[in-house]
Amino acid sequence: MDPLESKETYKQYVDKKSPNSPILKNCFNAFWVGGLICSIGQIIFNICKERGFDTQMSGTIVSIILIGIVAFLTGLNLFNKIGKFAGAGSLIPITGFANSIVSPAMEYKSEGHVMGIGGKMFTVAGPVLVFGISTSIVVGILYLIFNAQSITLV
Amino acid sequence: MDIDWSNVFEWTTLLKCFVTSGLICVIGQILIDKTKLTPAKILVIFVTTGAILGGLGIYQYLVDFAGSGATVPLTGFGYNLAKGAIEGVQQYGLVGAFTGGVKAAAGGIAAAVFFGYLAALISKPKMKKQ
Amino acid sequence: MEKIGEQTIKFNTPPTILECAAIVGPKEAQGPLAKYFDQTLDDEFWGEKTWEKAESKIIKETVSTVISKAGISSKEIDCMFAGDLLNQCISSCFGLRQLNIPFFGVFGACSTFVESLMLGSICVEGFANKVLCATSSHFCSAEKQFRFPLELGNQRPPSSQWTVTGSGAAILSKSGKGPYVTNITPGKIVDMGIKDANNMGAAMAPAFADTLISHLVDTGRNPSYYDAIFSGDLGYIGKEIVIDILKSKGYNIKSNYNDCGVLIFDKTSQDTHSGGSGCACCGTVFSGYLFKQLREKKLKKILLIATGALTNSTTTQQGETIPRNCTRN
Known part of the structure; x- marks a missing residue:
């Protein structure tokens, strides 16, 4: 057989x-690390609830604390080791989003504070905000158009 | 204020959270290994999916079931954005669609920017040893 | 100098490779070829503030080393060819700006070293007496430009390769006792449609095969004519693919073929997945290891074919080949 017969056969x-x-x-590691990260989030969430914060604010506090921890671990050059081990387990939780902002910020520090850290911070995470926020606005407008709880399909 | 630690470590909540988020991550891992998608694309897929499911009201059921297990993954970030936009619309009409989403996610975004800058100030990237 | 066959050039007074030098980074220093390099570094910054500056320093020091090893002064060098992976070849330009030698910038991705040697040989056959050829690459600066930030927690797929940190340099001379560059075969751009930036070996393997076959047809030689045939940085996957492709075309190269990217790292202990890559991969392996083998006559006739994935950060395309043939009399 000639593998170079066509692009298709070569592929x-x-x-x-x-x-x-x-x-x-990989899936096993992703499962337990991802589960563990979110469980830590749940524990923080429960503590916030016990402290009397509402659901919305508790969720925000969970995000901020997890992001802070990730920034710290990334700064210590540890998060890429966790990421290599856990794959999606650390990518999919908010930790992956945080890491994708912190890591280019560190990487491009050599290009200066404004165009380096400031300009390149969102090279990886930018698309997440672009598509996340755009989708949410579309959702909001659609909700306005249908203007009823009937938008809730289920 | 006293904290009731038995509520904090209530094991059924934690178990539901652990299993749900674990499974969400496994879906992500399968996408990584079986497709050629870059991490950025996978994050975008998760956020967009979360926002759409959130807008349809489906993701709310997962949040009610798994708590942080559904909100901490990036699908939860999308859900939060969509939920915020809907609440914004309910409160302020059209302009709420623009303000509501980011308002709901503001804490996370601001924290990532601030801590990211802080980490860049004090730390330098190192070569991966493996 | 004359053209033979479709794309091969044969030298009538073959240029000699007078001297070679190689400096490599910390990871290469733990690899199986460590003892062949002129200098190994302890850290990837080498006292500089950025990786780009470090890479410039590496190429600068390598060139100084090769000039002093050859026992000549830099004024004797008529011109130099150099290139690297960074945009606009900045490592070479910045690293070599103080040398005051007429400079040609070369970009052939991972094939830059061999491309430089080919162009240099043509110059030596023409007007020049001594020509310097150099190249460099740096894992960190390459990752930064082509892939992701180092601290991003992503997984490297098994087909990915590890950019070699280091630099290789060689001086070509009109007169000398060898090893000689006898024939060169510039390769064509070959694109078999591989889009995966993490599988460069597969993208470049067809180009390697194409050039090797052209070379053999043009010169009327068999693979067994050579003591050894080397590819630049196809890695383990590319190596296997190449053996398969050539088998289907009726050539058996299994016994005397190897890859510089396979040689430079120890796959099991260094976790480099499919092997080494980058300009410095065949640059350092040739300058450090193969050149010494040639000089000690452990290898007499070798064929070195380096391939480069012509890609940039926005268009992930591929592949061309620049092969070179070096025969020792």
Whole structure:
């Protein structure tokens, strides 16, 4: 068989030839690390509730504390090791979002404070805000158009 | 104010939170390993999905069930944005669609910016050893 | 100098590779080839403030080393060819600006070193007496420009490769006792549609195969003519693919073919996945290891084919090849 017959056959050939990621192991690590991070969040949330904060504010406090911890770990050059081990387990929780802001900020410090840290801070996380905020505005406008609880489909 | 620690460590809540968030992360891991999507694209997918499910009112059920297990993952960030936009509309009409989302997520965004700047000030990136 | 066959150039008075030097970073210093390099660094900054500055320093020091090893003065060098991975080849420009040698900037991605040697050889065959060729790459600056910030907690897929930190430099001379550059075969741009920036070996392997076959056809040689055939930085996956492709075309290169990216790191203990990559990969492996093998006559005739993924941070495309053929008499 000639793998170079066409782009298509070459792509199939390469896919077969390239080693797969150890997906079971990765999923297992992602599961327990992700679960653990969110459970820590839940504990902080419960403490806030006990302290008398409302749900909205408790959720915000959880985010701020987790983001602060991640910024600290990233600054200590530790978070990339956690990320390498846990994959999506540390990427998907708010910790991944925080890390994706902190890491370019550190990386581009050499280009100065304004255009370096300030300008490049959102190179990875920017799209998350663009699409997240845009979607939320569309959701809000659609809600306004249908102007009723009937938008809640379920 | 006294804290009732048995409420804080209520194990059924924690278990539901652990399992739900774990499964959400597993979905992310499968996307990483089975597709060629970059981390940024995966984050975008999760936020957008969360915002859409939040807008449809579906994600609320997951939040009621799993608490932080549903709000801490980035889908929860999207849900929070959408929920904030809807509440903004209820309160202020059209302008609320623009202010509500970011207002609800303001704490997280501001914290990430501030702590990110702080970390960059005091720390330097190091080469990965492995 | 004459053209033979489709794309090969044969030198009538083959240029000699007078001297080589290589400096590598801390990770390469733990690799299996560590003892062949002129200098190994303890940290990736080397006293500089940024990785870009460190990379410039590495190429500058490598060039100084090769000039002093050759026992010549920099005034004797007629011109130099150098390049690296960073935008506009800034490491080479900044690192070599104090040398006062006429400068040609070269960009051939990971094939830059071999491309420089080819162009340098043509100059030596023409007007020049001595030509300097150099290249560098740096893991951190390359990751920063092409991939993600170092502190981002992402997983590297098994097909990804590790950019070599270091620099290799060589001086070509009109007269000398060898090793000689006898034939060069510039490769064509080959694009087989691989879009995965984490699988460079697969993207570049078809280009390698294309150039190797052109070279063999043009020169009328068999793979067994060479003591060894090396690719620049195809890595483990690229290496396997190349062996397969050539087998399907009727060539067996399994016994005398290897890859610089495979040689420079120890896969199991260094967690470098598919192997080394970057300009400095074949630059340092050739300057440090292969050149010494040639000089000690452990290898007599080698064929070095470096391939580069022509990619930038926005368009992830690929691949061309620049091969070079170096025969020792």
